[in-house]
Amino acid sequence: MTNDSQLLSAIVLAGGKSSRMGQDKALLPVHGVPLLQRVCRIAAGCADTVYIVTPWIERYQHLTLPHCQFIREMPLSGETGNEPLNHGPLVGFAQGLVQVKTDWVLLLACDLPKLRLEVLQTWAAELDNVEGEAIAALTRSHQGWEPLCGFYRRRCLPQLLEFINQGGRSFQQWLKLHPVKVLPLPTPEILFNCNTPEDWALI
Ligand SMILES: Nc1nc2c(ncn2[C@@H]2O[C@H](COP(=O)(O)OP(=O)(O)OP(=O)(O)O)[C@@H](O)[C@H]2O)c(=O)[nH]1
Numbered sequence: 001m002t003n004d005s006q007l008l009s010a011i012v013l014a015g016g017k018s019s020r021m022g023q024d025k026a027l028l029p030v031h032g033v034p035l036l037q038r039v040c041r042i043a044a045g046c047a048d049t050v051y052i053v054t055p056w057i058e059r060y061q062h063l064t065l066p067h068c069q070f071i072r073e074m075p076l077s078g079e080t081g082n083e084p085l086n087h088g089p090l091v092g093f094a095q096g097l098v099q100v101k102t103d104w105v106l107l108l109a110c111d112l113p114k115l116r117l118e119v120l121q122t123w124a125a126e127l128d129n130v131e132g133e134a135i136a137a138l139t140r141s142h143q144g145w146e147p148l149c150g151f152y153r154r155r156c157l158p159q160l161l162e163f164i165n166q167g168g169r170s171f172q173q174w175l176k177l178h179p180v181k182v183l184p185l186p187t188p189e190i191l192f193n194c195n196t197p198e199d200w201a202l203i
């Protein structure tokens with residue numbers, strides 16, 4: 001029998017406004033492949049199940065997404081159901097984490113055109129050695145944690161929901177409250193985010 005706790009799952013967030021890009025980043029072709037499809041393919045290389053959290057599943061259903069399942073993101077109470085939802089990536093992550101069955105989950109933004117499977121695999125191989133108190137294993141820069149390309153323990157869900165229920169929406173503020181393991185970042189370019197038309201032109 002398979003023990004799910006020994007496997008890894010992934011959550012890919014695809015519910016952002018793409019306001020700086022001016023069009024949906026998830027669908028931008030990079031070397032001919034839509035960005036979301038590219039990130040999901042890499043995620044599926046190290047995770048058994050990839051959950052795509054988005055309020056607009058219909059936009060992405062035509063993509064080739066093996067081992068992926070959609071989770072339809074819902075408005076929080078008090079929010080209108082109008083697209084796009086304004087609650088941000090922390091709430092999207094929480095709605096995905098509710099479905100996760102493995103001890104660790106890899107969280108990824110959909111706008112990481114330079115992501116590399118080998119780096120994720122090297123990190124994933126270290127998860128067994130992360131001290132029990134840590135809720136996450138992430139890289140950090142001078143600006144703080146890199147929350148959207150790293151690993152979280154499923155059991156951080158209650159603390160996360162409590163933070164959100166109290167009005168918290170910031171990954172940085174939430175992560176300050178808990179121990180987090182620092183991951184090495186030998187190749188910082190893998191975290192390059194494609195946020196603007198100028199970023200896209202650079203690829
Ligand atoms: N599911 C979900 N994902 C989100 C949400 N907000 C942002 N994201 C995702 O989080 C990642 C990083 O988002 P940003 O780079 O800040 O992008 P964005 O909000 O789409 O774009 P801007 O409007 O230009 O800030 C991307 O994968 C977004 O799709 C949200 O409310 N729900």
Ligand SMILES: [Mg+2]
Nearest residue numbers: 111193194195
């Ligand atoms: Mg971004």
